[in-house]
Amino acid sequence: MEQLPGGRRLRLASSLGLGQRCWEVTLDEERGLLAWRDPRPPRRGADNCFVPTSEIIAVEETEQNKKQRSTGKWQKMAKPHAFTVYYVKKARNHRWRCRDVTFWCADEYLCNQWIQALKELLEMQKCRPKQLLVYINPYGGKRQGKRIYEQKVAPLFSLASISADVVVTEHANHAKDNLFEVNISKYDGVVCVGGDGMFSEVMHGLIGRMQKDSGIDQNNPKAPLAQCNIRIGIIPAGSTDCVCYSTVGISDPVTSALHIIIGDCQPLDVSSVHHNNTFLKYAVSLLGYGFYGDVLKDSEKKRWMGPMRYDYSGFKTFLSHHYYEGTISFQPAKHTLGSPRDKDSCRTGCCVCKESEQQLAEQRKKCGFKHEEDEDEWKVIKGKFLAINVVNMSCACPRSPKGLSPAAHLADGTADLILVRKCSRFDFLRYLVRHTNRDDQFDFSFVDVYRVKSFQFTSKLSEDNESSVTDIGKKRFGQFCRDHPACCCNIANSTWNCDGETLDSSAIEVRVHCQLMKLFARGIEENCTDEAAYSHSSIEQLL
Template structure:
């Protein structure tokens, strides 16, 4: 009998059955990988039977060993444990078992592994595979080993607060959550308290009152509007609890550590599209289940010493500001209101005279025209974040740094069609590359885009560039700068 303190095997390898085919299934805890490959049938009496355990201790796990490798045809499936959604015992359907498919197995046992399968264009799908065996001890050994590894994923949420906007987009938020998201949350063992919002800023107001200590995160189902409500509610509550005056533009805001998940069900879903890469509810739900986290830059907007709002995407004055203002009057049109308001604003061809002052972000890596998009684990964001943290610790960025850069302000005067400041690419299905394709999500800067007065035809050419791979800044009347905000 083995000692109670004996080490667990580094690799668990067994012959199990998948869809009536014998497969060698391997779990490598050291590399956090689960893989299975179909076994070629053997001749003679030494045929592999499902449930035969070949658990071994490999001091250096470098794939399969000895006589098993040559049995595999090309292919097989390998998935990281970090992308396994859930593992559970499968109930045996007596009718299915008695249909002669599994009668060669004595008292079969089955467990199902649900996992993420990556598809094209950043789309994720939840797939599942069921493993069968007739050895009860082996069955529980596999369940225990897989569940132990899943329990080590401590960053995954267990209890969520969900806000659903039933009026956003095509008014399908509640249906999307119930049919596409809730079943995935249930399969992953996530409990959720669901609140369907009844009026504007309902989510923001509720977040000031709800007990957040029992939740691992907040999920909003809808478009950019419901995300903005949740963002303002969480940041506002944290500042209130920390006695921070958000009306002071120089105040150092307390960091909000509660994660926000987005299930797209709006008209544009700009924030979801720019962070996940696609506005697909199932993909977003799987990112939330796996505990994926993406930091975002948050910009506060003030009028002198009065706080107006927080922004994580676009601050638009001129054309885009007029478009958004026009959409509020025609919300009954749904997503089509952006086309109606956009055409009307384009035909009016308004321009605005004024001056814009900004500080160039000289310390930030990259530039708005370097053709380097922000991706997961972005080097530019990582390095810029480290620099910001160092500056905050030494209080250089908060006081001395800003004081030394008082002379670095740049002022541009003129007549403008549009003045935009974006802290992310602002990509969406309408503009797949976004307003600034190389803008970064968490580098502490924003891209300032100035479109000077021009003809309707030139402005139309500039707008069309947003839907293509061409450089939308390559016009004499367009200027772009990476600035501190």
């Protein structure tokens, strides 16, 4: 072990071969960095590089014969010894790739010393999973789930010495039911290969299992839920991969696999949805009534169209221009520092999420969970709405990279309630278009947005007494109007779109549970030019 001028410990420093030249290679344990530098006087564009040890995927001894055959570079050396380091290379737009670099030297002992030191450092990363349970939906998205896992993900898991028990689902709810039966303590994480629907299924299985094991009744809307500490990894392979996109910054199976391998952890808020003391569902992305509910309901009938069905149903629903009457009650979130109109978004290591979670924990310590629920004020809004959206995260996707609520936080114990009141078709179109450009989608007189911690909705129809004769008339009328897309009068009820699944009830009660679960992700990183960050001038300070 070498000592650096500042008293810093350097685990190893050697001159090793890389390609056809000798490089100064150092392993700085304290800073957690592996660096390699060309010792010749610095030239512009010289390839000086470093990799955080937390982003090293694996280290392997390299067979010299194999390399000799393929490159012929080592022919001059009688008996070279070599090792290969596989690491995360960050490319543009949050895309990660696995890259490798092979160092060689004549001294076998030195080579082994390097391999051992690097392996010891990897062993010390306790957050990395060793045993995973993987569920693959073979029918999600373009039906590529199995191929994506086998060709892109499994080889990386095996490189990182992760063993996986793989279940290819045979029917809907297979993964969810299975999660209630398996010996979950045996696994360091659960991975789902599919879209948002598949993620939702796995999440329901895990959260449900956790509540069952802790003796918590999910039907009680006020019960504090048991946190789910086993992380979920999402390998995107669906038609909609919004949860993956909003928590990683890209829908890319290799990037997601690498986040799983290095053991990233992103806490996530979850909303519970109840009706009349009956548990309906959990939601992590969108709860949408009106426009997004109607799009989903219509698209369900057109599954045969594949991912195209959302475009078709979206257009059709836009033309129908239905609005819905109802009453919304909500408790504003007072514990959080953020607001939905903030210019800053939730990013890796978000301090708004951290501080909000601490505030909530302190409040609960002081006053107790029940007090907080009962005492906080409720605001009530009645009106006619084209869309009511409650989002726990930005809901970004490739088509709308900033999402439905760009400043929503992943783990601050709140949801953003977006109310789009009755307006003209043209105004609604302007609102929708703003999701795809830089303009503020909340800057309209007919749009209101609130940051809330709980929320209730009752449609006018149920308020007016579900059993009355007039209701039956309205229901019929509603059906009539649904069949006439050009008619923009209000129909009886819309349907709630809960993370891409329909809910049976329009009257719902929603509560946000702060950081109820965890993902193998790190939130969206600030978009720096990562390649630059990993090379050139900054290396000078490190060596």
